[in-house]
Amino acid sequence: MAFDDRKANLVLFVLSLVSVRCENTHGKRILLSDPAYVQQQMTHLQSELQTLQATVLSQTGKISSLEQQLSHFQNETQSQNREIASLKQKLSEATNEKGGATFVRWGRKDCPTSLTELVYSGYAAGSWYNDKGAAANHLCLPPDPEWLNTTVVPDDVTGRLYGAEYESTNGYTMFGSNSRNEEVPCAVCRPKSFVSSVMIPARTTCYSGWTKAYGGSLASGNHVYEAATEYVCVDEHAQPLAGGGNSNDDGLLFYGVKAFCGSLRCPPYKQETYISCVVCMK
Structure with missing residues (x-):
């Protein structure tokens, strides 16, 4: 469910309580049509909503990071697979070539x-x-000999x-x-x-x-x-x-x-x- 939909539902829920009475923990009866009470509940709900939004943003960032890592690993895997295929080809050629x-x-x-x-x-x-x-x-x-570019020393200590x-x-x-x-x-x-x-x-x-x-x-x-x-x-x-x-x-x-x-x-x-x-x- 989208967060805007959840927010709308919460507002409807609060408004539906306008005509309802409930008892607090001290046994007092409070009219839900009291503006101060409704504002307090709205503030509380907005705080929870902001917390949920921050959590979702954090999770979205983590998911994006994981997707990037997954893409990197997939690219590395494809590169390694190509190298393995090349080595297999060379091995096959070496195996088939006799002599x-x-x-x-x-x-x-x-x-x-x-x-x-x-x-x-x-x-x-x-x-x-x-x-x-x-x-x-x-x-x-x-x-057809090829010669090194060396300095010839005139001595007899050679092979x-x-x-x-x-x-x-x-x-x-x-x-x-x-x-x-x-x-x-x-x-x-x-x-x-x-x-x-x-x-x-x-x-x-x-x-x-x-x-x-x-x-x-x-x-x-x-x-x-x-x-x-x-x-x-x-x-x-x-x-x-x-x-x-x-x-x-x-x-x-x-x-x-x-x-x-x-x-x-x-x-x-x-x-x-x-x-x-x-x-x-x-």
Whole structure:
């Protein structure tokens, strides 16, 4: 009910009492037609009405504040819902997009089969074969290097990086005929439909559930030299790097790897037998 209606009803109620008599608390009879009494009642009712109006105004302000807060929360919720929807979309795209694991194909400038894509092809490189402080890992250097804007200090307290060459023992090489002293290419490859890759030594085929990327011969440095090296899988159809092989520049050297019995179990391994390798994807 509106406050104006309530006020009108109160006035009608007061006027209806004009002809009514009632007793006060002291037992006296008072005529309601007494103007002073009617004025007193009207004043009292107006005071109550003002109190109710003030209460309503206060409640209206609180309701308005709560509505503003609710609107703010709704806007935040909509923003968060949009962010959640975006994250779900990205997660769905990431889940549906396969591939991602990369591997290096040593001895080749291309990537194997239609199951992979070429990231870049370049040059195999590493430390000098007989340096005591050599780095152990091999690198596949890109053909288009970019340089830091640094000041070159003329000293010899540095690491060193050299190209790689195929080598042979007693004229025999695991990496193709006439490959001795040829420079070694490499290719960084990314599987299109697989998320994992692994190089398995002493295998020519992959285990069940894995797909072969390429196979070949296990290679490392020569055991008589100072430098540490790592084992890598050189493709069975290894290529030379175009323009190399005219001179014996050494650097990082690729030798075939043989098995030696003792702490290495024979069988299943065989004494002084070259080790194969395969790169597999899943």
